[in-house]
Amino acid sequence: MAVDTETFSLLRDGVARFVRERLMPREREIAGLDRPPRDLLDEVRELGLFGLTYPEEYGGLGLDALQEVQIGFELGRTSPAMRNFISIHNGVAGQCLRHAGTPEQKQRYMRRLASGEIVAAFALTEPDVGSDAKAVKTVAKRSGRGWKISGRKRFISNASFAGLFTVFARTTDETGKSSLSAFLVEPGAKGLEIGKSERKMGQHGAPICDLMFEECYVEDDALLGGKPGVGLEAAMKGLDRGRLFIAACCVGLAYRLTEDASDYANARQQFGVPIARHQLVQALLADSLTETFAARGMVESAARKAVEGDRITCEASMCKLFATEMVGRVADRAVQVHGGNGYISDYMVEQLYRDVRVLRIYEGTSQIQQIIIAKDLTSRRIRGERLS
Ligand SMILES: Cc1cc2nc3c(=O)[nH]c(=O)nc-3n(C[C@H](O)[C@H](O)[C@H](O)COP(=O)(O)OP(=O)(O)OC[C@H]3O[C@@H](n4cnc5c(N)ncnc54)[C@H](O)[C@@H]3O)c2cc1C
Incomplete structure (x- = not known):
């Protein structure tokens, strides 16, 4: 799916102008904050940037990959801290739901994500698990009609203001077979605590935090794709x-x-x-x-x-x-x-x-x-x- 050439060139020109006139003059100010300022988030929303890659049926722009990279060429011109949240939201975090979500899960979240009502975050890394993603230690255990998640996620971008986390956790089936599953978790979930923003070398203004899960309960319908093992x-x-x-x-x-x-x-x-x-x-x-x-x-x-x-x-x-x-x-x-x-x-x-x-x-x-x-x-x- 792609938007037509004329609409796309209006969008690209709008993004280039937004970067030049609104983001670049505020690069230093944003580096002093611990999250993107609200007024800029509103402008990002108005421009439709939260919906870049989300399908049109959910209110997104549904850009194809070639159009998306042209927008990346423009957004890239400002400090990476300024567009980090847009990248994660449209990239890994949003794409997981798009590729593996059940129709009900897409219905529940996609429209809100595409409009920018909520921001997505992707939680895979852990204190002892980085490059070797298959080694995730966070576990999700069956509990009644849902799951209890326990473990810790590290360096999670957007965590301090996200409205939806895609959280990777190990599940074990009745036969004892273990697999990597993903859960759609909202920030208010009981047993989830969001840590403080880390101090880092650069990209100030793009916060990363730990997520602590202590028997955090989620309903069955939070399991991405409706079955274990589709996460990776x-x-x-x-x-x-x-x-x-x-x-x-x-x-x-x-x-x-x-x-x-x-x-x-x-x-x-x-x-x-x-x-x-x-x-x-x-x-x-x-x-x-x-x-x-x-x-x-x-x-x-x-x-x-x-x-x-x-x-x-x-x-x-x-x-x-x-x-x-x-x-x-x-x-x-x-x-x-x-x-x-x-x-x-x-x-x-x-x-x-x-x-x-x-x-x-x-x-x-x-x-x-x-x-x-x-x-x-x-x-x-x-x-x-x-x-x-
Ligand atoms: C600013 C920031 C934002 C981030 N945002 C997110 C986020 O939103 N969500 C998320 O889940 N994670 C996030 N991360 C985590 C990031 O993805 C990991 O830091 C990264 O994948 C590397 O993992 P690690 O830090 O554990 O390094 P390690 O895996 O411990 O690697 C350390 C070094 O060993 C090397 N190495 C490891 N294995 C091999 C191998 N087999 N062969 C050769 N070399 C190897 C690595 O290349 C590296 O040089 C973020 C990190 C930062 C700093």
């Missing part, structure tokens, strides 16, 4: 689109950083000329633009494949790996072009340099992306497939 597959499908969107946002941010560095290089004079005239500074700028362009091409190509209906697990991992590492190098070069000023908080490049670091960690570290890519390529060769 749903999460993996959700991650494909989420990773592609992160890569798209990295492209937007890399353009922003390269523009800022270029403007600074044109304005700053050393040795009697703008530093942009020094060839070693030109090399920094040229490498940044070239790598940004390469990432853009990768992201668009993977998105096209998704639009054609192909599974893009490997492509999404390649995009996330390349684009997140790329924006790290671009941010580093942007600081270098700014010289000492690049290290001073008065310049946005200092904040953005810290903001980009976590992009290589969440939704699967760079090493996990490499593992996914290598597994895919070696198994394709075992099947005798030609790589292309």
